[in-house]
Amino acid sequence: MIAKPSLCLLIPALASSLFLNAAFAVDTDDLIPRESEPYAEDLLQRVRAAAASIPGARATAINFAKVAESHRTYAAVIEGGSDEPFVSARTAFQVEFPDGTVMLDSGMDEAVHRFYGFGREEPYWPEINDTVQEALRAARLILVTHEHGDHVAGVLRSGYRDELAPKTILTKDQVRSLNIAPQLPEITLTPADARNYIVVDYEDVLPVAPGIVLIKSPGHTHGHQMIYVTLASGSEYLFIGDIGWSLDNITGLKLRPAATIARVKEDPQALMHQMTWIKQVMDDDGLIVVPSHDDVLLTRYVADGLLGDELR
Numbered sequence: 001m002i003a004k005p006s007l008c009l010l011i012p013a014l015a016s017s018l019f020l021n022a023a024f025a026v027d028t029d030d031l032i033p034r035e036s037e038p039y040a041e042d043l044l045q046r047v048r049a050a051a052a053s054i055p056g057a058r059a060t061a062i063n064f065a066k067v068a069e070s071h072r073t074y075a076a077v078i079e080g081g082s083d084e085p086f087v088s089a090r091t092a093f094q095v096e097f098p099d100g101t102v103m104l105d106s107g108m109d110e111a112v113h114r115f116y117g118f119g120r121e122e123p124y125w126p127e128i129n130d131t132v133q134e135a136l137r138a139a140r141l142i143l144v145t146h147e148h149g150d151h152v153a154g155v156l157r158s159g160y161r162d163e164l165a166p167k168t169i170l171t172k173d174q175v176r177s178l179n180i181a182p183q184l185p186e187i188t189l190t191p192a193d194a195r196n197y198i199v200v201d202y203e204d205v206l207p208v209a210p211g212i213v214l215i216k217s218p219g220h221t222h223g224h225q226m227i228y229v230t231l232a233s234g235s236e237y238l239f240i241g242d243i244g245w246s247l248d249n250i251t252g253l254k255l256r257p258a259a260t261i262a263r264v265k266e267d268p269q270a271l272m273h274q275m276t277w278i279k280q281v282m283d284d285d286g287l288i289v290v291p292s293h294d295d296v297l298l299t300r301y302v303a304d305g306l307l308g309d310e311l312r
């Protein structure tokens with residue numbers, strides 16, 4: 001049997017190197033637009049393995065603070081929703097370890113809050129945002145689900161920004177959005193400022209602390225990610241940011257209304273793949289799913305002892 005000659009041998013050296021470079025570029029590009037593909041069957045298994053990859057004691061509790069509310073209707077939040085009121089809680093979460101804390105999202109100042117009121121006055125509690133600022137200062141690490149103002153402004157616009165930036169992880173996709181297409185001008189991040197942060201890029205999962213894993217989920221924004229947290233008790237939480245504003249988006253596999261999808265410039269197909277996976281790990285594997293803004297659900301989680309409603 002004659003061995004098949006390698007491609008390189010068939011092509012003159014110079015052409016070969018050009019060809020291979022081009023082929024390589026095409027291959028890597030193909031890896032990037034994965035957002036419209038369903039998540040792989042083994043994703044949860046890989047997330048759990050990643051969660052166990054960083055040695056150290058696991059977290060024991062998770063708390064959150066609500067710094068503001070936006071008053072919407074279910075019709076604005078979910079396809080085919082009613083005109084019943086939907087309270088959007090503006091939140092930041094704190095993961096408590098025996099030897100420190102990790103913050104998930106960062107709250108926001110009142111000026112950024114006003115952006116979400118579309119001209120209306122809506123509840124904002126500056127003293128609670130102050131407790132978030134103190135919790136950010138005390139935290140060992142700060143993670144953000146995505147680059148919208150209500151999640152990231154508490155770091156970007158903080159009076160303590162220089163102190164917070166070196167322990168805040170931003171992804172390259174988040175930095176890029178904040179630079180070239182920020183949700184509002186107040187949260188623009190220049191490339192020079194971005195150098196103060198821990199800027200990372202990863203393919204699909206990235207462990208960042210014992211039991212904590214980032215899961216790439218572009219769709220609501222380019223830099224959106226979920227955050228998986230497993231506690232010492234074995235409970236597993238999945239912080240889904242804004243993939244769905246209400247848990248009803250997930251349980252009913254319903255997107256936001258078309259007008260909202262267009263306004264936010266979302267990728268509906270990517271969101272549907274993400275919601276399908278989230279529903280599956282919630283129903284089949286018992287993960288506790290935490291959307292950032294579902295006030296009714298967060299209140300229930302507090303009553304059930306799954307979340308604390310005060311930062312430590």
Ligand SMILES: [Zn+2]
Pocket residue numbers: 148150151242292293
């Ligand atoms: Zn949000």
